[in-house]
Amino acid sequence: MEKQKTPHYGKVKPINYRYIYEEKFYDVLGQLKLPLMVVIFVSTVGVLLFMIVNNKTDGESVVNYFFHTVISISTIGYTEGYGTDNLTLNRLITSIYILFAFPAGYMYGLVKTIQVLTTSNLGKIYKYWRMYKEMENIKDHFIITPFNEITKEIMNDFKKRNIPFVLIEPDKRKKEEIENFNPVYFILDEPHKRAVLLGAFIERARGIITAFEENTQDLAVIVTARLIMPDRNNFYIFATATTEGSAEKMKLLGANEVIIPQQTIGKRIVSLVLHPPSPLVSNFLNKIAFGEKMDIDITEVHIDENSWVAGKALKDIHLRKNTGTTVVAIVKPNGKMDIAPSGESVIKSGYTLLLLGKPENIEKAKTYLNKPQEVSP
Amino acid sequence: MINWGKVWSDFFIFLALTSNVGFIFSHDPYQLVVAIGVNLIATVLKFGAKKILSAELLATALVADLHLIPAAFLYFSQTHTDLAIGLAIGAAVANVISIVLLFIEMVMEYRKQEDSY
Structure with missing residues (x-):
């Protein structure tokens, strides 16, 4: 059967939080567009310029021109990448080239790239993105x-x-x-x-x-x-x-x-007043009532019609021996509670038993109590 | 109104293809340097586009770059010039796909605009 959906569900799309942080990352990349473009443009123009001026297109020269361009843009300038031929012309061209490559390629392109990368909190974006990606499961x-x-x-x-x-x-x-x-x-x-x-x-x-x-x-x-x-x-x-x-x-x-x-809070204080603090007992009850202790639990088990225990006395079902749990109270359908019931109490269908015990034993007891009649031991 | 930002990026995407094809036919080193530069710029321009096919567009651009840069190494070392041309043809194919995707995206964008009216 198809799951029923409320009319209010409507066309509301869930917010995809992972996608929000993906977009933030794309925004950072988008900011890098222009500076990187300028750096690539300036370098390409540099290599082409020296290739044309020297009229050399062999691999060694091109690599040298590329090297020369990079050290010029980055203002490192170890050495002159072109050879010793046409020294004056190459220096003239380099000077003119640096005049526009330095402000555009270095001052704008590289500096801006570093600035975007350092100020954009990429680490944090990644952290959130990863959190929301894990949250999807x-x-x-x-x-x-x-x-x-x-x-x-x-x-x-x-x-x-x-x-x-x-x-x-x-x-x-x-x-x-x-x-x-x-x-x-x-x-x-x-x-x-x-x-x-x-x-x-x-x-x-x-x-x-x-x-x-x-x-x-x-x-x-x-x-x-x-x-x-x-x-x-x-x-x-x-x-x-x-x-x-x-x-x-x-x-x-x-x-x-x-x-x-x-x-x-008020009720709890009153209960403290009425039951003079006995550290052992009140601690024990608190731990059960507020679920602070994890290895003891109190649960209700409903006895249905065809359960084998229906109509039997409490002492005859050997609950403690077989499951290790204790019946603390029997709740009748009219809401009446029989606290600390005797072994003679008869369990009827429709009753609810309050069981105390270790969680795994309680699970055992649940299946034990509601076994169908035929399988009775 | 012409969207000048789009003109700018489309210009470089088309130029990436044309310069690439130019190298395939001319086998000219200048053309190869231009092609690499323009392809790299086209790649950068595809960064951060929050569009429908942005991932595919960026992928094709990266493919073209990764064909052309090895092609440059092979070409300038003059060991495998034929292979360099082959790689350039591969890059051209990637660029063609990129332009096809660009058109698909344009159509989808127009559809979206019509929907929102």
Whole structure:
């Protein structure tokens, strides 16, 4: 089936960032046109002039005339390239030649060429070009915008976990700061433009994270991203908001989750007050809740109708023995939660189990729990 | 309006072919030096053109240069004069292709202009 596209997708072409830097490189080459042309012209005229004056066209003489021309233009002047015949005439011609070859060929042609090459930041152009060329292969990445303290934290974490991401920052003044921070891929452009998001390969991305200080900017990004990627289950949008109201709006407009930083911080402080700091426990819970620890995870597993565990007591499925995971809670379809369930608890289809364990064991448990009925051991 | 920048670059591109052909028929050293100079200038003029066929145009120009410069070595060392002429013919072919590409590009440019109206 053909992938459904939103009407808003329209004729917007993605911005090709690699192409922008290719053009910059061509611009530098373009600036070299005239100076190089003058250098070539002056040298050709020089060689022809000495060939005509001396009436010699054998290879040795031509090479000598070429040598003489080059050392004249470059003001080096080691020696006289022509022989000793017609010395006076050759010197006269050379003098006249240098009078126009020096200002045109040296002062303009060579000096300008060097000036263009040294002032055009070719190294930087190449660096950006290479970055955007590599970015073309990116997939399953997150788009993060803008560059601030919140997203810095996210990016540091993503780097540790090898999650690919593209940073989009609208403020060009932050360029240097971003370069120092060195996210692998970044774009300095407006993230609420479709062409920019498409240029960051949003169609291949897993989601977008937007954490502006201004709710309006977040909203603009959310709406644009959701118009391009309408499927909520395959493209995640996470955002921050300053008030409940805007958070609600963002959710309605397409955000999967919205965090209100102030509220989150407040709640966390309250939880610290209510649970007097026990370094071991609170650290452990934080690490699970905020995903800081990578070797332990908590996940929900839904039990569907034809799973073999449906109708069995928890102690009879030998989950811990076979997969190394623990059921911390059973969530019933009506939302009721049975925390730390006993071995007698019966699992029914439609229930959700919250499992705690190492990530690879949890994966094992997922397939273990949802094996069809017939294959029951 | 005549685009004088275009006249300038087209002039050298055509001159590259004509001087090249001139050498093939005259076998004259002066003509060879002129041909090399003009071909190099034509190459430089094709730098940085952000046009549809700029890569192809630059490639043909570089081919012509890389035929003519060895041809000059062979010709002036008087070891393989025939081969030098052969190389010059090769360069002429590259120049002809370059002019064909130039015409194609012109047509495409006009099409593009009409589209944007």
